[in-house]
Amino acid sequence: MVSVAFDRLEIQGNILRGYRRNLVRHLVLEVRNRDAARRFLGVAAAGGSDDVPRITNEAPGRARPDAFFNIGLTFAGLRALGAPQDTLASFPTEFVEGMTRRALKLGDFGPGAPEHWPQPFDNPARVHIVASIYADFKASLDKAQAQVAPAFTIVGVLDGRSLPNQKVFFDYKDNISQPRFQGIDDPEQRRVDEPKDPLGTVLLGHPTRFEGLEFGVPVPRELGFNGSYNAFRVLRQDAAGFERYLTTAAERLLSHPDVGQLLPKGEEGWIGAGLDRVGALREIVAAQMCGRWRNGVPLALSPDSPLPEPGVSETNFDYPRGSTCPAGSHIRRANPRGGQIVQRIANRTRRLVRRGMSYGPDFDPKLPDDAERGLLGNFIGASLGAQFEAVMYDWINLGLQDPDITGSNDPLLGANEPETSWFDLRLRNGGHIRLRGFPRFVWARGGAYTFLPSLPAITYLSKLTG
Numbered sequence: 001m002v003s004v005a006f007d008r009l010e011i012q013g014n015i016l017r018g019y020r021r022n023l024v025r026h027l028v029l030e031v032r033n034r035d036a037a038r039r040f041l042g043v044a045a046a047g048g049s050d051d052v053p054r055i056t057n058e059a060p061g062r063a064r065p066d067a068f069f070n071i072g073l074t075f076a077g078l079r080a081l082g083a084p085q086d087t088l089a090s091f092p093t094e095f096v097e098g099m100t101r102r103a104l105k106l107g108d109f110g111p112g113a114p115e116h117w118p119q120p121f122d123n124p125a126r127v128h129i130v131a132s133i134y135a136d137f138k139a140s141l142d143k144a145q146a147q148v149a150p151a152f153t154i155v156g157v158l159d160g161r162s163l164p165n166q167k168v169f170f171d172y173k174d175n176i177s178q179p180r181f182q183g184i185d186d187p188e189q190r191r192v193d194e195p196k197d198p199l200g201t202v203l204l205g206h207p208t209r210f211e212g213l214e215f216g217v218p219v220p221r222e223l224g225f226n227g228s229y230n231a232f233r234v235l236r237q238d239a240a241g242f243e244r245y246l247t248t249a250a251e252r253l254l255s256h257p258d259v260g261q262l263l264p265k266g267e268e269g270w271i272g273a274g275l276d277r278v279g280a281l282r283e284i285v286a287a288q289m290c291g292r293w294r295n296g297v298p299l300a301l302s303p304d305s306p307l308p309e310p311g312v313s314e315t316n317f318d319y320p321r322g323s324t325c326p327a328g329s330h331i332r333r334a335n336p337r338g339g340q341i342v343q344r345i346a347n348r349t350r351r352l353v354r355r356g357m358s359y360g361p362d363f364d365p366k367l368p369d370d371a372e373r374g375l376l377g378n379f380i381g382a383s384l385g386a387q388f389e390a391v392m393y394d395w396i397n398l399g400l401q402d403p404d405i406t407g408s409n410d411p412l413l414g415a416n417e418p419e420t421s422w423f424d425l426r427l428r429n430g431g432h433i434r435l436r437g438f439p440r441f442v443w444a445r446g447g448a449y450t451f452l453p454s455l456p457a458i459t460y461l462s463k464l465t466g
């Protein structure tokens, strides 16, 4: 059921459907001059100015702009704009506290602890707005940035880009599975067969999958309605360490008595042309950790080879008991689909819209280096607590969804330590081999919880007084 009051022109773009541009620039803004900031927001929401980028809505139409422009506000940002006390008090606790104070829930300790975050996220009090520009050319990013600069203090600039072939670092194809929403036609997602999600999964003020429950709408309704939340994360990826661990694991597996149940002798060619046994085992470990082969083919449908039977889907699969996708793999943890998880009521309610792009220099596995690189991730939904945090805490870092993995972390991005980490590789006979000793491959370098207001809400904010 689509809500009567739903108007796509009033919703910020990039929430219900992705832009799929080559480049992104996230500007981290501080509101120093309240009036200048409010004026900017008013013009940006109304459009029609040559001097201020227009906020892109959900239906930019055929005349696609050179640069797509969207904003998210932190709690500190709402306060800096002068939002009244009853408004501030109506936002949920996790948003009010902000990402740094939720560090333990998110696994942001050790190298990922907020005290190690570089500028601008070392000082969350100055992080008021994350303004994101999406474009195909750098000149469009520069132009929009120059238009933003006069109204704010730019405290951070983070550039990201799409890697070739839809890949992310660690060399996996990404952005295959995204939620789809009732009443929204996304040509990119037509091939997906998963049930559509109600709008309330991602937009405030609409029905959710929970019987009779909706996530709270901040007041006044003009501000809260049709808004959403974003966990903006700067996630560093240790690409060299990841590749190194794959080799270590493969070499250990060579002499394991059950390795034939993982890779029967002579089948290396099914894993990749020209691969030797270590090379093929490396790919199997990588695939099982993710739940997809690095080319995107899902293990649930093609467990033994990334070269599937013709017609095998990338997206239409589920996790029945005995599924050939390991319960501990990244994609099964992050979206258990219809699987029999412990928190059965939570199936498909913790859906996250993912809009990520990579940052940092290219990585060449033949010439590994430790340069800073990773993912600028946006994890969007109607509740940071019940969705993003619940996924990170319960499923990624505790494994509470299945007794077979409880107590272990996501092997790709969990808060792992070599002393305690484990991951069960699934064997063809249904048994397993336990991998141990892997470190953390992904850790936070910054981020912020932002509220993504509707366009009328941005206009409302621009008219605040005082």
Ligand code: HEM
Pocket: 168, 169, 170, 172, 173, 174, 175, 176, 177, 178, 235, 236, 237, 290, 292, 330, 331, 332, 334, 335, 352, 354, 374, 375, 377, 379, 388, 391, 392, 396, 412, 413, 442
């Ligand atoms: C640098 C960090 C990360 C990397 C390298 C990574 C990688 C991947 C890859 C390769 C996929 C498979 C592509 C697809 O199904 O679209 C995937 C899917 C997914 N990831 Fe991540 N991811 C990262 C962080 C996260 C985080 C922090 C979360 C959320 C808490 C997350 C949630 C998901 C979800 C929900 C899916 C889709 C699962 C499905 O619907 O089947 N990822 N990720």
